[in-house]
Amino acid sequence: MSHHDKPWPQVPVTNKDYTQAAVVIVGAGISGMCTAIDLIKQHNCRNFIIVEKSSGVGGTWHDNKYPGCCCDVTSLLYSYSFAQNSDWSRLYPGQEEILDYLHRVANEYGLFQHIRFNTSVEQAEWDDDKKNWKTRVNVSGDKDREFSDGYTITSNFLVSGVGQLNVPRYPDIEGLDDFKGKSMHSARWDWSYPLEGKRIAVIGNGATAAQIIPEIVKVASHVTMYQRQANWVIPRLDGPVSATRRAIFKYVPFVQSRVRANMMDFRESFYDAVTNGDSDFANLLRDQSFDLLQQTFPDDKEMRETLTPNYPPGCKRVIISDDLYPALARPNVSVETRKIQKITETGIEVEGDVLEEFDLIVHATGFRTVEFMYPIKVKGIHDRDISDIWRSGAQAYYSVTVEDLPNFGMLYGPNSNLGHNSIILMIEAQSRYINALIGEVLKSKREGKSLSIRPNPTVVAKYNDWLQEILAKTSFADERCTSWYKNEDGKITNNWGLTVVQYQKFLSSVNWQDYILEGTASDEVRRKGQTKLGRVVEETQVSNLQLAAGVLGVIAVAAGVLTRGDLRNVKLPQIRIR
Structure with a gap:
């Protein structure tokens, strides 16, 4: 046809x-x-x-x-x-x-x-x-x-x-355009510029900087990371997937779906860690971060203190990295915590009129998220x-x-x-x-x-008041950290406040009474009342009895064994799945 x-x-x-x-x-x-x-x-x-x-x-x-x-x-x-x-x-x-x-x-x-x-x-x-x-x-x-x-x-x-x-967000720093060397945003990387032997500044220390720095320190003569606030860093436990495992996933798709479900369960359990700073899981993240710092900087108390946050995990995005701390421990790397005063033609000046000269400035400063x-x-x-x-x-x-x-x-x-x-x-x-x-x-x-469909403003307001109430009690709202999750007034505009499964359930049906319907087809749609959509159920289906027995620990270990083969060193608390 x-x-x-x-x-x-x-x-x-x-x-x-x-x-x-x-x-x-x-x-x-x-x-x-x-x-x-x-x-x-x-x-x-x-x-x-x-x-x-x-x-x-x-x-x-x-x-x-x-x-x-x-x-x-x-x-x-x-x-x-x-x-x-x-x-x-x-x-x-x-x-x-x-x-x-x-x-x-x-x-x-x-x-x-x-x-x-x-x-x-x-x-x-x-x-x-x-x-x-x-x-x-x-x-x-x-x-x-x-x-x-x-x-x-x-x-x-x-x-x-x-x-x-x-949309990339550039820092609000005096003299941003005065620099005569090379300057680039992480999301607009210029691979035609060679990094070998260069003196490089990285403004920002979030997830992007945590991925860039371990790579560029291998070839740069010197790298300085400019940090406003320290971040929580936990192990990534990354590794290759063997040919055998890939073959099993390909020819026995059920196994892959089950591993994916285990991973989803494990990540859903992370909800407590990033929303409740007093939870067992948040304390586990703290312990893992402290352990990484201690392993990397056993004799450098000042560096450990510099890299330790003063806010709960989850207030800012938790960084998952195996190689950031080792990179920062190299002799050709320094961490600068003094406030940047201005960028000059040759480099970056911090409080105390201290100037460091660079060939390249990398803006790992994120996006205009709000x-x-x-x-x-x-x-x-x-x-x-x-x-x-x-x-x-x-x-x-x-x-x-x-x-x-x-x-x-x-x-x-x-x-x-x-x-x-x-x-x-x-x-x-x-x-x-x-x-x-x-x-x-x-x-x-x-x-x-x-037909035109738009949400009823009263319903929108009620829903968002409810959501902001939930968010106000989470780590995202903690005033001790600045993050891309909230606007200047402190309103959390970016993050969801509950689990993925709860969100999926909200969206598993359309309630037409929540909408203002106009046009010649509006009465017909209004009469439907509700349209059920269902959702893709990907989490493992476990009974309450199993949950009571502390199944999360089993799930987490299973996910680890199936995906990496060894998580013996990771302590897992007993967490309740809601």
């Missing part, structure tokens, strides 16, 4: 309707790809466009190519449940291997024909009368700009898959601007739908980041939920009707 014989929305966007689509998805990362795949699988819909501002798929894994870049979640868990990969080479995957995986998935589902690369969204406006979105895009590729430097796409639904780790959707301008009903909707901090209903933005969904949005588990487990639940909304909009158009 040719494209022309297929009914809408099965037919892909063609030359003639280049600026019209059922759905526009912003971003070709893990979120955008997941949404597109669900569109194809659930609705047989190919009438969508993915706009991607960079030149390839992969989102954060396309942008972040710095030395040592890898994932803090085990490879088996950091992958789609519907596209599991039996051939990961390591327990924790590196950036290039993750990107290869995402390329394969995009190929398998035929996504490339839908993606417009080098295309960034400037603004998106909802048309109240026509009940559709008008998304203005700019074309940045030289060749592509010869056709058109920008245009507007009309769609029935708009999905944001831009995530939280998208400014969701930045720099896209979004306008909803009655021309209401998203900056007005979010004037007291970004918030959404279940992290996916936003007040006064009809027929709109977002993935990895406000309050869906995790400190303990794989974000992909959240993204899949969000994609399924958003696709349920899209399904109703597609059905109404197919029947010649109209």
Whole structure:
């Protein structure tokens, strides 16, 4: 059957309707790809466009190519449940291997024909009368700009898959542009610049710096890490996956699924560690961090104190690394804790007018995380601007739908980041939920009707008040640390406050009474009351009796044995799974 014989929305966007689509998805990362795949699988819909501002798929894994870049979640868990990969080479995957995986998935589902690369969204406006979105895009590729430097796409639904780790954040330091040497952000790494024999400054000491420093110290003449606040560091226990194990995963998929489930259980149990600073598990993390420091700096009390945080684990992202401390112990590395006063033409000056000269300054300073959707301008009903909707901090209903933005969904949005588990487990639940909304909009158009869906502001406010109450009691809210989880007012805009399973259960059905429905199809949808979606159950199914017997310890050890073979030195407390 040719494209022309297929009914809408099965037919892909063609030359003639280049600026019209059922759905526009912003971003070709893990979120955008997941949404597109669900569109194809659930609705047989190919009438969508993915706009991607960079030149390839992969989102954060396309942008972040710095030395040592890898994932803090085990490879088996950091992958789609519907596209599991039996051939990961390591327990924790590196950036290039993750990107290869995402390329394969995009190929398998035929996504490339839908993606417009080098295309960034400037603004998106909802048309109240026509009940559709008008998304203005700019074309940045030289060749592509010869056709058109920008245009507007009309769609029935708009999905944001831009995530939280998208726009690099540079530090607010005097003289940032005065430096005459080489300067780069970790997410804009220039591999054409040789590091051998260079004096390198790394501003920042978070998860990114913890991956970069162990790699660059091998070739640099000197590396200085500029630290504002120390971080909790726990062992990674990384290692290669043997050919035998990979063969078992490939030919006995049940084994792989079971190992993945064990890993999920283990990571879910981490919830206590990163949310309750007084929990047994948080104390275990402290002990592991202290042990690592003691092993690495047995005779250097001052260094141990410099690298010990004064806040509970989880308040900032816990760093998982086997090689950061050994790297900092090398003779060609120093840790600078004095406040940076300014950057000069030749280097960095700290308090006391002490200047150190460098060839390269690396800004491992993260992303503009609390400014969701930045720099896209979004306008909803009655021309209401998203900056007005979010004037007291970004918030959404279940992290996916936003007040006064009809027929709109977002993935990895406000309050869906995790400190303990794989974000992909959240993204899949969000994609399924958003696709349920899209399904109703597609059905109404197919029947010649109209439909707009937006969350009731009262419901959104009530939900977020409840969530902020929960978050206020977690380690994320501790005032002793600054983190990318919260905005300047201290409101936690980024993190989810409970477990992944609890979140998945919230999103396992759509309650239509939570939404304001308008258009000729609205009564029909309203009468449904609720649409049950279910969820992908990936955790191991254990009975309460087993739980009472302290099953977590068994699960954790099993996960360790199955994935690494030896966790004898890790002490595991008895933790209650809620």
